Amino acid sequence: MEPIYEIELTGAGMWSRVISRGKTLRLTDLTGGANVGMLLYHAPERHERYNMPDTLKGQHIFYLRAPYGIHSDMGRLFASITGDTCGWHDTVCGTSDAELVEERYGVHNFQEARNEFYRNGRECFLIELAKWGLGERDLVPNINFFSKVVADVDGNLSYMEGHSKAGDHVDLRFEMDTLVVLNTCQHPLHPSTPYDPRPVKLSVFPNATPTMEDATMTVRPENARAYRNTLDYYLLSR
Amino acid sequence: MAASTSLLKESPLDPSCAAYDHTVLAGDHWLHPVKKGQVLRIVDVEGNQAADTLFYNLHEPLDRYSASDTIRRGHNLYLSTGTTLYSTRSHALLTIVADTCGRHDTLGGACSRESNTMRYSFDVEPMHACRDSFICGVQQWGHGMNKRDITCNINFFMNVPVTPDGGLSFADGISGPNRYVELRAEMDVMCLISNCPQLNNPCNAYNPTPVRVLIWD
Ligand SMILES: [Zn+2]
Secondary structure (H helix, E strand, C coil): CCCCEEEEECCCCEEEEEECCCEEEEEEECCCCCCEEEEEEECCCCCCEECHHHHHHHHCECCECCCCEEEECCCCEEEEEEEECCCCEECCCCCCCHHHHHHHHCCCCHHHHHHHCCCCHHHHHHHHHHCCCCCHHHCCCCEEECCCEEECCCCEEEECCCCCCCCCEEEEEECCCEEEEEECCCCCCCCCCCCCCCCEEEEEEECCCCCCCCHHHHHCHHHHHHHHHHHHHHHHHC | CCCCHHHCECCCCCHHHCCEEEEECCCCEEEEEECCCCEEEEEECCCCCCEEEEEEECCEEEEEECHHHHHHHHCECCECCCCEEEECCCCEEEEEEEECCCCEECCCCCCCHHHHHHHCCHHHCCCCCHHHHHHHHHHHHCCCCCHHHCCCCEEECCCCCECCCCEECCCCCCCCCCEEEEEEECCCEEEEEEECCCCCCHHHCCCCCCEEEEEEC
């Protein structure tokens, strides 16, 4: 199927748009080693936002993959992960900030590096959030698509290098009208130097209306209840 | 499953010398400043209670506890002796200086009436939940704060183990009567505790109990 929208983002790029329910966003790692930091807000009621704790505890999982769901902080389902060639996406490590980038990579400003200058995930999120009337208060733990971080029994974290390969993709089927805010900065635990954020392709497709028998709704009863709450929202508001 | 015993550390501080001593009853919230250099102890009085806790920079409420910055800077999912809690602006808020429990959660967040319908069933929606307590707490503090200002909190005394293959469960508590965690403030902070009223969670045997808070100068 031809996408209705497609764009390639350079590494350390940023993007924000509203994607309505009934559409699927495909993220494609073009070269391998990409990271997409993502925050989600309910488009008309932007105080409702992605909730990492509810997403994890509602599904008894420590990371995201198909066919799991992405939950809001109001008991509803923003999106279902309907396709996934990568299989593990971190959502606990947050994003990089200026201090981290300077410590690890040094400083490259616009004057010396032009558009190759070094950005960080927090700055990119805040720039895009400001365009929608949002700011620091709205920064919460984000998703890091394509990045795998595992924990040992004592909770020590390890970042898995080489997890995402060129052509790997993940599909998000939106169940709510969602403001999607993302950047392609490196994962904050990415151990390698030099600074080398990777490009990502975004493609949007229309999708069929989901049913209660869809994989996300049946993988956990919590997801079916969250989707019921979502349907209730639209029943009342439309 | 017991947490690593190497993290267990008792405090030399004497409760009878504390500058402040207060019991937060089950289901209540507590809002109180802790000044730089002061030590805050939270005591799990009867055991297996969850003390849902948020910290803010006392002078700049936009700068507040960040679970993801604490996790990524500490390279660890669990909080215990030696863990520094970081803010969204990368400031050290507090450091855990003693802990007789051994592990505290910062992934599980707070219960809310809305998420309880997702987690348990639609008919539990009227039951009291931590987010409502947090909302009361931030409104009491002021600054025009509301739900936006309630971010991913710490659950002191809760055990939320993650397995190497990425499973996550709410395990039976590793806490017990009179276990405590003690934190030294690295800057002036506001502490907001919701002493969890959860009646749906087997972790507290469906029975919320008090926590005690003490502060030493
Ligand atoms: Zn609670």
